[in-house]
Amino acid sequence: MLPSRPGPPAVLPSPAPVLSSEVADALTTGRPVVALESTLLAHGLPRPDNRAAADEVEAAVRAGGAVPATIAVLDGVPHVGLTAEQVDRVCADPDLDKLAVRDLPVALALGRSGATTVSSTALLAAAAGIGVFATGGLGGVHREAADTFDESADLTTLSRTPLLVVCAGVKSILDVPATLERMESLSVTVVGYRTTTFPGFYIADSGSTVDWAVSSPEEAAAVLAARRGLAPGGVVVANPLPDDEQLDPGLHDRVIADALAAAAQAGVRGKAVTPFVLDHLHRVSEGATLAVNVRLVLRNAELAGRIAAALAAVPR
Template sequence: MPAAPDLPARPVLSPEVAEALAGGRPVVALESTLLAHGLPRPENRRAADDVEAAVRAGGAVPATIAVLDGVPHVGLTADEVDRVCADPELAKLGVRDLPVAVALGRSGATTVSSTALLAAAAGIDVFATGGLGGVHRESVDTFDESADLTALSRTSLVVVCAGVKSILDVPATLERLESLSVTVVGYRTTSFPGFYVADSGSALDWSVADAAEAARVFAARRELAPGAVVVANPLPPDQQLDPGLHDRVIAGALAAAGEAGVRGKDVTPFVLDHLHRASEGATLAVNVRLVLRNAELAGQIAAELAGLSHR
């Protein structure tokens, strides 16, 4: 019987990320599925640099996360980012997929759920993304619900996002987050953002006025119980997708997915590609804009959280 492979017990940290964590400096985790599956090439490669720069502008060190040849990496080199952005065969890895990729030496981009898991394992408290997964429309028949929700219920970190993806059932997702005891606060708003648009039509009970308040909420949550704090950061109305265009292209994208028989984890990349084409690139521009805003805010929250730890 061949010897079992040496499996990494913990993620491999880049030198910059390892040094920052050892020194108590703020670090922000970034998912790689956005780069591999969420944005078209070559825009994804430019966005990768811009998102990391936005984290630095917020005062933190970026740590893009991916699995390469079976090894979870927290913090990627430029060559590794090139690989993630260029490889069309890169797998999409949620938490359930991580052990298979690690054991079999496969490569893949991490989703919200797996990025949160690996970030927490590395000791990172703040994570920036575009939009969360959630409860899909018609879930009463399909039982289709993102693993992001349960992962956040048991992983202690701040997640800065622009709400959940527009293709989802937003009220049902918020109900599920409440059932899972995930803390959700709006950033300077009590309206839950709708990803491409500033307001999904669903209200929030709580909001924070600045990064310092968000950091204090997470510090309190961490003392009280495991689980995430979701900071919902809407686009300003003058930067959102035109709401009328939004409704039309979302309806068309969902109809196209249904006609094509697309199901499960393949829905999101299919719909995002359809939205990009149907909106003539407008959704792509908004997607990149909201991710950059979330990354900078996450950097600010991480910096405030590091300050709390040093007091």
């Protein structure tokens, strides 16, 4: 009798996302919830400013009428909604990993801790049943992409994830026209909030436009509801800063050029470019970019709260 062959190895289930009690209660009772990324706190803002900003962003979501759900992976477990102590940990740990979608399996399997990017936050938010997400700026197509194929996973994730993300466009270091073309190819719905001008993160006008605009949180929520009824994929609501709150456009162009040149000279590549450039911008602009960054995130968080509240009122 031939010996029996061993069966396939057992597959251990990944840890299920842990919802904070407030987020779990809100989702159970149908109250609006807004997802927030943690990479902004761990890698996008300098310490100790990041800790104060974390509270301000959550307060802005509440001002818009929704419950904030900051997302991070701690010791291999995804958390949707963080306690004050967990936010302290995310903001204080300089060695926290930066986790995009491709990194999540490794972090979960090996018990690592990390801050979630736009792509991984969107994935975990949608898995938890959250339909609205607020961030600063999306990732996209990098300026050297024709040679490097460097494109953020944010775009492909949004093409198949059913949620709405409020942002101030894409990060200034990127190729904005190429990013918009890529989102069109991926069938990501893009609308401006009360404008057809696509914002440039620190500045109100990137030089590119979008075809559609919505004039209210209710219209934005209706677009997401309609998208859900048609096909998988997300909706981007581009929310520009008012002209009097943006970074001076001349200063913006100078510091971006300087930052990209410094990154190239230092040999910085891949996902390390964004935090390097943001730190350079903060130092060269003497804090002006940091102030603008916080302002735009707060505006996006408040608008996302209002859209989430409107979405909660849409019949399922």
